[in-house]
Amino acid sequence: MLKKISVKLGVLFFLIIFGLMTFMFFFLHEGIADSRVEEELNALQARGNSHRTILEKHFNAETIDHVVLMESESDTDVVITDKSGNVIDSSAQSSLFKDYLKSPSTTIPRKGKVIENNWAEHPYIATISPIQMDGQLTGYVYMFQNTASVHSLIQHLNEHFIFAGWISICLTIIIIIFLSIGITKPLIKMKEATSQISKGNFSVSLPKTTDDELGDLAKSIELLATDLNYLKQERNDFLASISHELRTPLTYMKGYADIVLKRDLSSQEREKYLKIIVEETNRLSDLVKELFDLAKIDQNSFIIQEKRIDLKEFMTRIEQKLSPAFQEKRIHFEVICPSNIFVNADPLKLEQIIFNLLDNSMKYSQEGAHILLKVWKNKNTIHINIKDNGKGIPEKDIPYIFNRFYRVDKSRTRALGGTGLGLAIVKELVNAHGAEISVKSSENIGTEFELIFKGAQKI
Numbered sequence: 001m002l003k004k005i006s007v008k009l010g011v012l013f014f015l016i017i018f019g020l021m022t023f024m025f026f027f028l029h030e031g032i033a034d035s036r037v038e039e040e041l042n043a044l045q046a047r048g049n050s051h052r053t054i055l056e057k058h059f060n061a062e063t064i065d066h067v068v069l070m071e072s073e074s075d076t077d078v079v080i081t082d083k084s085g086n087v088i089d090s091s092a093q094s095s096l097f098k099d100y101l102k103s104p105s106t107t108i109p110r111k112g113k114v115i116e117n118n119w120a121e122h123p124y125i126a127t128i129s130p131i132q133m134d135g136q137l138t139g140y141v142y143m144f145q146n147t148a149s150v151h152s153l154i155q156h157l158n159e160h161f162i163f164a165g166w167i168s169i170c171l172t173i174i175i176i177i178f179l180s181i182g183i184t185k186p187l188i189k190m191k192e193a194t195s196q197i198s199k200g201n202f203s204v205s206l207p208k209t210t211d212d213e214l215g216d217l218a219k220s221i222e223l224l225a226t227d228l229n230y231l232k233q234e235r236n237d238f239l240a241s242i243s244h245e246l247r248t249p250l251t252y253m254k255g256y257a258d259i260v261l262k263r264d265l266s267s268q269e270r271e272k273y274l275k276i277i278v279e280e281t282n283r284l285s286d287l288v289k290e291l292f293d294l295a296k297i298d299q300n301s302f303i304i305q306e307k308r309i310d311l312k313e314f315m316t317r318i319e320q321k322l323s324p325a326f327q328e329k330r331i332h333f334e335v336i337c338p339s340n341i342f343v344n345a346d347p348l349k350l351e352q353i354i355f356n357l358l359d360n361s362m363k364y365s366q367e368g369a370h371i372l373l374k375v376w377k378n379k380n381t382i383h384i385n386i387k388d389n390g391k392g393i394p395e396k397d398i399p400y401i402f403n404r405f406y407r408v409d410k411s412r413t414r415a416l417g418g419t420g421l422g423l424a425i426v427k428e429l430v431n432a433h434g435a436e437i438s439v440k441s442s443e444n445i446g447t448e449f450e451l452i453f454k455g456a457q458k459i
Helices: 006-057 062-074 094-100 148-197 213-262 268-298 310-328 346-363 394-399 408-415 422-432
Strands: 076-082 087-090 113-116 125-133 137-144 307-310 332-336 341-345 370-378 381-388 436-442 446-454
Touching: 006 062, 006 076, 006 125, 006 148, 006 381, 062 076, 062 087, 076 094, 087 094, 094 125, 094 268, 125 148, 137 148, 148 213, 307 310, 307 346, 310 332, 310 341, 310 346, 310 370, 341 346, 341 422, 346 370, 346 381, 346 422, 346 446, 394 436, 422 436
Parallel strands: 332 370
Antiparallel strands: 076 087, 076 137, 113 125, 125 137, 307 341, 370 381, 381 446, 436 446
């Protein structure tokens, strides 16, 4: 039970609040008790000073008897002494107060003095007021009050504090229960959501919470579930695509190999089937190679070895390598690159990026098409643009063309030998360089890819 966070929070809140309440109640109690005792002492002193004033006007037996009579009917007692401490008269047996009736060793101020205030350990609290006539000390008025009344007062005060304390504790417990439930309820729902995620159920939703850390946590969990669901779907699609892509060439290879092996074919037919087997073998080899490239990218096991590249020379070499392929397909290939533009990049990876994009343009362009590779500098960025006037890409497919195994036209792409991995590899390699890639395309008008590299260098 104590392992639950709601219980832990409740106990922690209770201990903190109970400690603070005890601390405050203690000082409040002490303050009120001291204040009430102080009030009693001040009232006792004032009463003694009042008797002193009367006696200073008429210090005679009749007045003394009157004062004593007044105190005999009240909760306080008075003892009147001469200046030597001898008792003249008292409202109670003077022997009860003998410990206090010693002649003061010091001069008592006109306003009087408290001579006993320890109500907790002594039976009386007491004050003394000096009687002066014609500027000469005549005697003293001692006032006494039994501490039983003070103890009764403090007891009533304690009872009120205990009652208030119990009410405070009960209210605190109720508040803590609701507070703990309010705090932990979203956490419990999040725990249930993460438990569902761990079981493979990514379709979780959490109730909207306040705009605080708990709300941010709930949004993060929902985002995590969405991402995991996307990754799961991507993984399933990826495995299905791999299975399909591997099965297709293998089926062709096995089927035509069986035909060549089991049938008595003419040399022309045998050459035809062997050619198909070679084509499918090459297709399978390209697929495996691209899968290995993607695996290296995913595992960050490949290294970008940046060098300072002269783009004019670099693009000239690409033009020389690919021109025969474009000429064979009767596609006009043009390269425009100014001199003295340099960029820091991995030459092999950059060549792979350009080759894949140009190969993609060549496959989807008809005879007589025009493909332009253009390079230019804009402030601190270098732009490499590859534009064709081929078939183009439907608008609905553009957001997905960099996904693995995604094809706009699956049957036509297979006929051209595509694996659906080329653009995915391009995207990963571009990101590894810290560059950006964008695409614009319209059906039957053409496609335009643009690479943007930061940190342009020009001499």
